[in-house]
Amino acid sequence: MTEFRKVLLVFILFLFTTCGGKEPLNVVLITLDTLRADHLSCYGYQRQTSPNLDRFAAKGVRFKNAFCTIPCTLPSHASIMTGLHPYSLSLGNNNTHLTTEVSTLAEVLKAQGYTTAAFVSSFVLAPETNISQGFGVYDATNDFVVEVLDRSSNVYPGRRHALQTTRRAVEWLRNHTTATQQPFFLWVHYYDPHFPYVPPPEFDRFGTFAQSGTCDLYRRLESKEISMSDVFSIESGVVSDKDIERGIDLYDGAILSMDYSLGILLDALHGSLSNTIFLIVGDHGESLGEHGPVFCHFLLDDPCVRVPLIVVSEGRLPQGQERDDLCSTLDILPTLLSLLRVGQSSLPDSVERSGRDLFAEPIIPPRAVFADDGVKLFMVRTLFSKTLLTEDGNVMTFFDLVASPDEGRFSDPMQSSHDEEAQTLLSEFLVQVQSKKFTSLPMGSKERLESLEALGYLGNSRR
Numbered sequence: 001m002t003e004f005r006k007v008l009l010v011f012i013l014f015l016f017t018t019c020g021g022k023e024p025l026n027v028v029l030i031t032l033d034t035l036r037a038d039h040l041s042c043y044g045y046q047r048q049t050s051p052n053l054d055r056f057a058a059k060g061v062r063f064k065n066a067f068c069t070i071p072c073t074l075p076s077h078a079s080i081m082t083g084l085h086p087y088s089l090s091l092g093n094n095n096t097h098l099t100t101e102v103s104t105l106a107e108v109l110k111a112q113g114y115t116t117a118a119f120v121s122s123f124v125l126a127p128e129t130n131i132s133q134g135f136g137v138y139d140a141t142n143d144f145v146v147e148v149l150d151r152s153s154n155v156y157p158g159r160r161h162a163l164q165t166t167r168r169a170v171e172w173l174r175n176h177t178t179a180t181q182q183p184f185f186l187w188v189h190y191y192d193p194h195f196p197y198v199p200p201p202e203f204d205r206f207g208t209f210a211q212s213g214t215c216d217l218y219r220r221l222e223s224k225e226i227s228m229s230d231v232f233s234i235e236s237g238v239v240s241d242k243d244i245e246r247g248i249d250l251y252d253g254a255i256l257s258m259d260y261s262l263g264i265l266l267d268a269l270h271g272s273l274s275n276t277i278f279l280i281v282g283d284h285g286e287s288l289g290e291h292g293p294v295f296c297h298f299l300l301d302d303p304c305v306r307v308p309l310i311v312v313s314e315g316r317l318p319q320g321q322e323r324d325d326l327c328s329t330l331d332i333l334p335t336l337l338s339l340l341r342v343g344q345s346s347l348p349d350s351v352e353r354s355g356r357d358l359f360a361e362p363i364i365p366p367r368a369v370f371a372d373d374g375v376k377l378f379m380v381r382t383l384f385s386k387t388l389l390t391e392d393g394n395v396m397t398f399f400d401l402v403a404s405p406d407e408g409r410f411s412d413p414m415q416s417s418h419d420e421e422a423q424t425l426l427s428e429f430l431v432q433v434q435s436k437k438f439t440s441l442p443m444g445s446k447e448r449l450e451s452l453e454a455l456g457y458l459g460n461s462r463r
């Protein structure tokens with residue numbers, strides 16, 4: 001065989017092994033806490049908050065109408081990891097833990113021979129919550145929250161800046177790729193856009209007070225003149241219009257700062273682009289004053305429940321595609337398993353999942369997606385309307401999103417027929433989620449309770 005033919009044969013073998021679908025694909029899941037889709041430049045925001053994410057999103061599919069199942073960190077992540085609604089999991093707030101009876105994505109992939117590793121940035125997702133199920137490496141901050149805001153010491157217990165989490169994940173990646181050829185499932189969670197927003201000064205680039213270090217709301221929080229619960233409560237009236245304006249500037253700065261770290265992580269993964277599925281998603285959004293509350297996310301309004309969702313897999317999925325069909329974070333698990341050609345029968349808990357494979361042909365969008373607030377209200381969201389109902393079907397609020405896309409109150413002469421449709425959809429949903437209901441116990445850890453309280457998660461504002 002001539003030298004040329006040898007080289008050609010090696011090249012053909014290389015193509016066969018790397019592109020022929022024989023090699024197991026890696027999975028990278030990146031969850032971006034408290035991130036509103038409409039504050040990302042790739043979703044049309046006028047500020048350039050996400051240059052790295054924008055570039056990456058252009059390589060894949062961007063979903064414009066994706067919704068979380070609950071605007072609350074732990075239960076929302078539990079949905080992403082299990083494909084089950086928090087109502088099925090009996091998870092309504094952050095002071096609970098995921099039952100071990102349910103199968104997670106990490107457990108399934110581990111059983112398939114994957115190395116699994118997670119790097120999370122908030123104590124809210126600490127290993128004690130059981131969201132760590134199936135991860136061989138679970139790297140989290142173990143600090144609890146004592147002071148929620150102390151800018152003088154530049155220390156924010158209970159959370160890690162995206163750069164710290166990224167460094168840990170990149171170090172793990174380097175060691176993993178050197179040590180083994182095993183496919184990996186990597187989950188990285190960033191928390192920067194969560195209140196209080198504290199971007200490093202170089203990323204505080206937006207608005208009149210950019211890089212001035214001033215924020216009157218933070219000054220009052222630090223001096224304990226006001227509490228986090230006061231900030232989240234409309235009745236307290238402690239947040240002025242100027243505070244909101246500065247808060248939004250800082251929120252956008254926090255996104256920009258997170259995006260910088262995301263760029264480092266994606267650069268580190270560049271060599272794995274051709275054999276990896278990337279899924280980037282928000283766990284919930286954030287209220288920035290549109291409907292009263294600010295800097296929190298316990299409502300079922302779109303600012304709190306609409307999330308960015310981007311899937312990239314070079315050579316397997318379309319590039320630069322925008323999808324506007326309805327989808328839910330419940331679709332993540334079935335979509336990833338389908339792309340990996342792992343049947344849902346691999347889930348040992350044998351629970352039927354309602355999520356769909358987002359890339360199945362033909363695309364059949366659901367009639368509605370569902371969320372709940374963990375306390376009393378359910379959301380039935382279609383592309384054109386939103387209805388908020390109690391568990392027994394009482395319609396509390398209806399929004400005609402065609403007439404009023406920003407969820408302003410609008411009187412619709414056809415509302416009674418919409419109400420009936422929403423009641424039917426909710427009742428079908430409840431039958432499905434109640435068919436297998438898991439129990440969850442409160443955490444009970446004194447430190448965790450105190451930390452959640454300090455962050456304003458307990459009481460009136462639970463998220």
Ligand SMILES: [Zn+2]
Pocket residue numbers: 033034072073074283284
């Ligand atoms: Zn969250």
